[in-house]
Amino acid sequence: MNVLTSSRIAIDPAYVERLIMETAAFGAYGETGVWRTVYSPEWVGATDLYAKWCEEAGLAVTRDAVGNVWGRLEGSEGGKSIVSGSHIDTQRPGGRYDGTLGALAGLIAIKALKEQFGQPKRTLEALSLCEEEGSRFPGTNFWGSRGITGRIAPGDAEALKGYDDETMADAMLAIGLDPARIPEAKRDDIDAFIELHIEQGPILEQADLPVAIVDAITGIRHYDVLLTGVQNHAGGFPMDLRNDPAAGFAEIASGVINTAHRMGRPAVTTVGRIVPWPNLPAVIPREVRFTIDARHPNPEKRRELYAAHEGLMREVAARRGLGVSWEHHVEHEPCLSDPGLVKTFQQAAREQGVPFMTMPSGAGHDSQQMAAIARVCMIFIRSKDGRSHTPEEFSSMEDIVEGIRVLAAGLHALAY
C-alpha cells in the first residue's frame, strides 16, 4: 500500500487541454466540430497519437484485432485488470468531447497515478475504443467493446454495410486489420471498467454540479416503423376517405412523445428520422418510414413505455386503415453499475472535494457492453446546455479536471 493518499492527486489542466485539442485536430470540422468515423484516415491519426501518448507515459501499448488501443501499467500483484477508457470515433459531425474525453481521461489518470504513486498492485489499463457511434456503419454501434466482449458474430463485418456502401470488413482491410482475426480481440481478464463521459444532457448544469457518478445506463429500443396507406392526389380525395400515413404518423409521433413526457424523468422518447414517400407537397404519401427511440433505465417502466407505444401504433393504424410494421435494430437492456464501484467513486469524489450527484445515463455507452465481462461504473462531466452529438458540445476545463481527479482517485482506491 502506497503511503500517499489519493487526496494529493494532481491533474495538469494544460496537459489535459493539449491532449483534447491535438486529438480534435484529426477530423476537425468547422471551428469546434470533429468528423472522425471508425477506420477513416482521421481515426488512424487519432489512434496513432493516443498510442504515442501512452508510450510517453510509460504504458505498454498494444492494439487489438478491431483497432482498440490499450496502454497497460502492470500491477505488482497481477490479477485481472482495472480498465478506464471510452470511444475515439465521433458523430458526423460531432464535437471534441463525446467519447474522446473518456479515452484521454483513462490515459491521463493512469499517467498521473504512475507519476505520483509509482507501480500499482493491480494492473491498470487505459483504453481507446475503436467505435461506438454507428456513424459510419449503422447497426455497428459498440464495435470496440463488442470485440472485447466477444459479441461480434462471424460474418458481421462482411454483412454490415456503411452509409457509403462499403462493408465494415472492407474498411478494416483498408487499414490493415483482418476481419478473420476479430475473435482475438476478446478479453476475459478484466475486473472493472470505468468510463468517464460527458453527460450529454442538461441535468448536471441544472443542478449546478460538475460531476455525476452513474448508477445505471438506460435501456434503449429503436423502432424502425413502416406505416403504409394509399397514395392519392392531395386535392381530389376527401379527408373522410383517405388512408393517409402522414396523418397516422403525426398522431403516433405526438402520442409517443406525450407518453414519455407524462411518464416523467428519466423516460425519453424521440422521433428523429422521418422519411415519407414520395415526399411531394401535393401527394398524399403512400408510406411513412420513421424511427422511435424510447429509453428507460427501470426494466418494468421500460416495458410499460414500449407497451404504450406499440398499443398506440396498432390503434392508430387500425382506426385509419393503415398498415403498420416495425423492427428493432437497436435493443439494449438497462445496465446497472456495480454497487461497489458506485460507492468507491462516490467516496473518491468526496475525498477529492468534488461536488457530485448520482444519476442514471439516458444515453447508451460502451460500459453496457463491458458489463458482460466486468464490473462497470461511469463518471459524467457537466455538458454546456446539455448539448452533444454536435460541434457545439462543450465541457469546461475546470469540470473536466475535477472529473479526472475523481476517476484517478477511484482507480487509486481500487489498484493501490
Place this chain on the structure above:
Amino acid sequence: MNVLTSSRIAIDPAYVERLIMETAAFGAYGETGVWRTVYSPEWVGATDLYAKWCEEAGLAVTRDAVGNVWGRLEGSEGGKSIVSGSHIDTQRPGGRYDGTLGALAGLIAIKALKEQFGQPKRTLEALSLCEEEGSRFPGTNFWGSRGITGRIAPGDAEALKGYDDETMADAMLAIGLDPARIPEAKRDDIDAFIELHIEQGPILEQADLPVAIVDAITGIRHYDVLLTGVQNHAGGFPMDLRNDPAAGFAEIASGVINTAHRMGRPAVTTVGRIVPWPNLPAVIPREVRFTIDARHPNPEKRRELYAAHEGLMREVAARRGLGVSWEHHVEHEPCLSDPGLVKTFQQAAREQGVPFMTMPSGAGHDSQQMAAIARVCMIFIRSKDGRSHTPEEFSSMEDIVEGIRVLAAGLHALAY
C-alpha cells in the same frame, strides 16, 4: 346550322384506346406508369405524335413558343376560338390519363365533329399543353397555360431550376425553343376553354356516375414551413426540457389535418413533404421542413381554413419554444366555371343520355389559368379508386367515351 343533331355523335372506342396507349408508350414506366416530364425526349415524342394525329384529322397544326401544340378547325363565321385540351406532361411517375386524356379528348371530339357535321361556324381548336405538373421544375406549374395567358414573366425561364439542377431555359433551348420568344405564345382570341380531365378523386365512383360537369376549381395554397428547435442527444435530454421540432411538427400536422376533416367536404389539407434535419434515429432534430397543401373552392371558407392553420402553427411554436416561418410557393384563388358553359355541358350530357353530377374540382387545372383570358368549364371522368398521380390511375374506356361524347356535344352546341 347543321341539320344533324348532336345526339347522333359517335365516338369510336377503338380509336380512343389506340391514341391513349400509343401516347402512353412515350415515357412508359413499368406496366401502366408514364414518366414524361416537360421538354424531355419522351415529351417530344408524344407531342410529335399529337401533331401528326391532328394533321391526319384535317386540323391545321401550329406549335407555339412554349411548345403547346394546336390543331385548328376553322369556323365559317370566324371570331374567337373555342378550345379544348389539357396537358401532356406527367408526374414522375404518373399514369396514362392525368392530363393526356384531355389533350386527346379535344382532338378526338373535334375530329368526330368534323367527320360527322362538317365545318363549324365557330373555330374549334384542340390543344396539347406543354406542362402543368411541375414535376421537372418545381414552381413552374401551368407553364403551357401561363404562356398562352401571358403570365410568364421575363426571366422566369432562366430563374427556374429543375430537380436535376438545369433551368427551364436550358431545357427549352435543348429542344429548339427560344425562351426569349415566350411572349409570342400569348393568345387573345380565345372565347372558351373546355378541359376534360380524370376526376383524381373517388366522388364519382362513390356516386356511381361516369361523368361530372365542374362548376368551380378549388383555391390552393402551399405552405412551405420551417420549424426550428434545438438539436440534442435523444437519451440525455429530459422530455420537459426539449425544444423538439419533430414534436411540434407532429402536433401541427395532426391539427391541420383534423381541421380540414372537421370543416367537411370539400375542404382538404395534406402534409405531403417532411424533411427533418439531421434525420437520425438518436438525435432530436434541429429543424423540420414540411409542406401544408390546403384547399377550398369557397373564398370565405378558404380564408377560415388558412387562419386556423396559421393560428395553430403560431400557438404550437410559441408553446414549445420553437421558431416557425413559412412561404407560399403556390397560391391559386378559387376559379368559378362560366355559368353559361356549365349549363351548356349539363344540357349536352342530358342530350347524350350520360348520367352526371355537378361538383367542384379539388385539384388545380390549366383551366384556372385560362380563365384569365376565356370562359372556362371542365368535364370530369370517373377515376378507379379515386387514384391519380400514380401508375395505378385508371378510367374505363366506357366512361372515357361517355365523357368525350359530352365534350363533343357541348362543343357542337357552341360551334355549329
